[in-house]
Amino acid sequence: MAEPNMISYEALLARVETIFTTVGVLPAAAKAVAKVIVAGERDHCKSHGIYRLEGCLRVLAAGKVNPEALPEIHDAGASVIEVDAKGGFSNPAFYAAREVLVARARKHGIAALVIRDCLHFSALWHDVEALAEDGLAALSMCPSYAFVAPAGGKEPLLGTNPFAFGWPRPGAFPYVFDFATSVAARGEIELHRRAGKPIPEGWAVDADGHPTTDPEAALGGAMLTFGGHKGSAISTMVELLAGAMLGEFMSKEALDFMGGTDLLPRHGALVLALDPRVFAARSGRDPIAEGEKLLTAIGAQGARLPSERRFAARAKAMAEGIALSEAELAQLDRFERLGLDALKA
Amino acid sequence: MAEPNMISYEALLARVETIFTTVGVLPAAAKAVAKVIVAGERDHCKSHGIYRLEGCLRVLAAGKVNPEALPEIHDAGASVIEVDAKGGFSNPAFYAAREVLVARARKHGIAALVIRDCLHFSALWHDVEALAEDGLAALSMCPSYAFVAPAGGKEPLLGTNPFAFGWPRPGAFPYVFDFATSVAARGEIELHRRAGKPIPEGWAVDADGHPTTDPEAALGGAMLTFGGHKGSAISTMVELLAGAMLGEFMSKEALDFMGGTDLLPRHGALVLALDPRVFAARSGRDPIAEGEKLLTAIGAQGARLPSERRFAARAKAMAEGIALSEAELAQLDRFERLGLDALKA
Structure with missing residues (x-):
């Protein structure tokens, strides 16, 4: 029997989706944003779960994200695909472009997705995990707000710049890491x-x-940054590849644009997708089976793989439901009833 | 006036090239291998300079590298290009494929080079620096020998797995980092x-x-690994992308294949090349000028960029020559006179 405050994944998804449509977000975007928020809650990533609802409503209330943005795909058939989020949330833009990205990676071996002008609040593991489910290796990165000094420096210039990677596995869950470079x-x-x-x-x-x-x-x-000068170098790479290279904001400009850190940041993101079957073809080896040799050996010596805890939480949540506190449930009610007016309370 | 043991870059290059051709390495391969060894010495990366000569001669003497290998390019016009080193050194294979990789990245926006079955002894900065000189952003990575335990583990399974990145700059030198993930x-x-x-x-x-x-x-x-579980995750990514995905050795298999660590390792490598002009085109911004904003700001707060010391050493060496010790010069003489027989002394 469920605990009093248990809610099913599906029920929570429906509630969060309703909150977004109620405040004027277009249905497809509401679905995409609700999906990543509820996935965070489901995986017990509390900092990226329904905790993010308030932040999303606040950028909507401030007019700093476009609730009616329709992601616009620019695709010339080459290996770089672009999706312009048009000032909307990043997630609808990613999901709008996912299919063409996957098709292009399968065709060309490697493909890149540029996400332009988006409000970015979610973890990156959603993107790389989705692509790994499609059988692709994937990298994702983006700038954020300039909070971090380069190694040997003292002034904030780099973002907390997350860097994520996914690799397909035969079992239920792929290999996924996603971490801040701070x-x-x-x-x-x-x-x-x-x-x-x-x-x-x-x-x-x-x-x-x-x-x-x-x-x-x-x-x-x-x-x-993590890892001293090496982590600082990786964070700098993220600024260059997912900021400067795309002609989108780097972390300093993102901070200047929003005029402070009270609101979620707006910038671009870069996603790379690689098809292991294309890369391995001439070797005659099965790249996924090869990868398993390493990943099972890591587990066999008692080391934990990244995301293992998250996947365990997911399995539990899908079987037993998601546990929410009274305060969290009360906040959901308030957002549902009052929409953006809930922020004034 | 030059110090007694100063030798010009060109003169050292000619001597090292001669050593390789003398022991039977084909001219184009000898040129490529000499170039990276002398570049290491020139940049005062002593561990990748002429110190590597003995290691190269030893794998040649052991018959574990093919001196007559002719790199074979496999290119179907897609975004993934392959070069089979045919058991030869990695560097001739990279230089043989460089032009098509650059052309493909400029055409498709992103391209990948798979280097197969190579004897790998050089730093990775050579590859990413060459591509940055061609105006491309580049990533390079490869496995090595299994010396490193994953975070939370205790048995060697990962290599020291280097990871390198290059970004074009308007001045004399690009932004380049290259580090071991150990x-x-x-x-x-x-x-x-x-x-x-x-x-x-x-x-x-x-x-x-x-x-x-x-x-x-x-x-x-x-x-x-550096950086705890984050560095361990990156090292695992290198194994998967530059080992399993290519159908080439991961670090454990490379170690098993060579039967120990006395000889330099044989495995594959992965190089990604991205054209910032293609990625930035729709933004209307100049990606290189944008990157400069970050890189000059890092310098302005007194922080050092990766490779700065190396570039300073290079400028000095090109102006004043490369300083070698008596022992180093004597070893060059011995290798020149005796070839592989010098190893018996």
């Missing part, structure tokens, strides 16, 4: 500040570029 | 062992998977 999320520093607790060393520098464990000084200084 | 190079642990010094924490685990600072225990255990 050591920590900005929200974690904020939580330490509120709790009056020091942050771990290595997370940030103060305004003078000195290492700090004081969350206040960190928020006034700059966050650091 | 924390340290295996050679550094070996140097600590010989010196009887402990290695830093975080470099390795012993055979039981416990953190160790004992170089002996580290060599009998496993090295670790």
